[in-house]
Amino acid sequence: METIETDIYDKNGNYSGRKNFYGSISRTINSWISNFLNTKDNSIGTLFYRGNDFQNQKFIYLNLGSTTAHDSELYIKFNNIIESVVTFTVRHCHKCKLAK
DSSP states (O other): OOEEEEEEEOTTSOEEEEEEEESSOOSSHHHHHGGGOOOSTTOSEEEEEOOSSGGGGGGOEEESSOOSSSOEEEEEOTTTHHHHHHHHHHHHSOOOOOOO
């Protein structure tokens, strides 16, 4: 993708405009974050994540250790801490409204 156009809302949920993002943009956040993978040694924490869909939102978490779950792991170091926090924040900023 070359461009993403999105709506912007304030903290009260009021529409405030549109924003465009340009560049060579990955199709999913998980494919984007895979560019910042590290080895486990000397990591300061781990971001665990699963698929990109809403049913997996509850499986996005930070931990200082490891897990036996079948989650993808992003070892956090000083060279990818910003990308780790962006991923964590984006994955947690949407409330899922399931159809009835």
